[in-house]
Amino acid sequence: MTQESTSHLVERYADLLLRVGVNLRAGQDVLLTAEVEHVELARELTRQAYRKGARWVEVAYADQHLRRALIDLAPEDALGHSPAGWLATLEDLGRRRGALIQLVDDGSPEVLAGADPVRAGRAQMIERGRLSKRLTLEKRLCNWLVAGCATPSWAERVLGRPDVEELWRLLARTVRLDAEDPIAAWREHSARLAERARQLSERAFAGIRFNGPGTDLFVGLTPGSRWLGGGGQTSWGLDFIPNLPTEEVFTCPDKRLTQGVVTATQPLVLDGSLIVGLCLRFEAGRTVEATAGRGAELIQQRMSLDADACRLGEVALVDSESRVGQAGHLFWNTLYDENAACHIAFGSGFPDLVPQAEREAALSRSSIHTDFMIGGPEVQVFGLERGGNEVPVIRDNRFQL
Known part of the structure; x- marks a missing residue:
């Protein structure tokens, strides 16, 4: 070139x-x-x-x-x-x-x-x-x-x-600049993500469960919470896409309900330091143990910054259709790597995705928001219906809904 x-x-x-x-x-x-x-x-x-x-x-x-x-x-x-x-x-x-x-x-x-x-x-x-x-x-x-x-x-x-x-x-x-018409390609892609988010919102799952090597995690959701994908909108009605690239659909967990163990499937770069082998254990929504093969002290320090820094503020789903995942590279940057695989974030949540009546109790409010990747071909994702049934959401790295 x-x-x-x-x-x-x-x-x-x-x-x-x-x-x-x-x-x-x-x-x-x-x-x-x-x-x-x-x-x-x-x-x-x-x-x-x-x-x-x-x-x-x-x-x-x-x-x-x-x-x-x-x-x-x-x-x-x-x-x-x-x-x-x-x-x-x-x-x-x-x-x-x-x-x-x-x-x-x-x-x-x-x-x-x-x-x-x-x-x-x-x-x-x-x-x-x-x-x-x-x-x-x-x-x-x-x-x-x-x-x-x-x-x-x-x-x-x-x-x-x-x-x-x-x-x-x-x-x-x-970011689809290789498409014949990148603007049209983004309209189509954004609409596809928005449709996935609509389907997940309509299913009104009680929670999302991740199961894979080193991971058995339940992320509880507040009744009436919404999923979002494909873009956002200002309070005065302007549509925009806040992350380029974006491949995710995401929602805000109930900060009180996360339970289980999760192991990161990709390294995390935080403040210039590499976090390898991150593993978190949750009880009643709080991280009660944070270990890593390298960099655990930085995660522990980040989670101690305020009361909700150790709770989840986001759960996001990404499958193998991702352009970032298909690139086959670790990008060493969260904006890109989070769009290669399912991920969660500890710290602040998204108020608009939680019903107003539930925000005081359910929304994580923190000065930080740190994403790390937990998905991949070996990680299966299920939606838990409020009646107790589990529905496959991502199987073999492909959306099932």
Whole structure:
């Protein structure tokens, strides 16, 4: 692939993110968060956003080398600090019904390698995270998007060589840029996920059970809870797709009801550290034991951040039709890897998916939301009907409903 064709791919990718993902409307403000390595895509998104009618585009660059300095050298009380300017920017974006876009890669683990895992876990802008969740998930004031950006470091991790052009080609396939009409392909794919979510909502299962090697887990659901897939909608009626790629249908568990043992089927990268062989045991909704072959202390620290950090906030189903799964690579990034297989997340849940009357008791409210993968060809998924019968939902990695 020549440099010119790479640039053309980036242009088409940026167009897809703005038209299909965030579904930018004329007159909107845009807040784009990116790493310094994402500058080429950030510039292209900015140019195209203005061409599509954006009122203002603000780009906030981060640098993992600066975060490493914070972890290693900052005073203890600064690790979770959220600058007032950041909070004011987010509040203004919500008032203006703006769009929020976040670019991600593999997290530069080589930069954070060897950092104190406990301090790394605490080095989060906690209040900024809470405010972002209020604006996007709770009040739904902003259309938002998380999407990947190819970098040499990420290419090295995924492909074994720093071939950014090949990684761009791989990412393009996961978001259907190889289709003759990517926009139409996304309409079809989104409708298919929405139909799966509708079927699951209508079945009104009491819970979902996962059974496989090292896993026998029951995830209880609140009566009247909804499943979602294929996209979201702002409080003012704008449809958008918050994750590109997306292959999941998901709902919010009842935080009191998860029971059993679950073993991760893929590694988890958290704050630049690799978590391998993660295994959690739940009783009455709480994680009562968290072990791992590597990185257990980081999971334990993350789960201790607040009262609900050790409870489940999401259960998501993905089968072998996934473009990400078909790519045959571990992407070392949760946005991608969670869309290769069924997954759960400990931490915050989704208020809109739980009936209003049940939210106080059933909804997990936390400053974190951490996904990890628990599905695959050897893991069978069942829906438990309220009468006690079990219905196959995913068998041999294919949806059955």
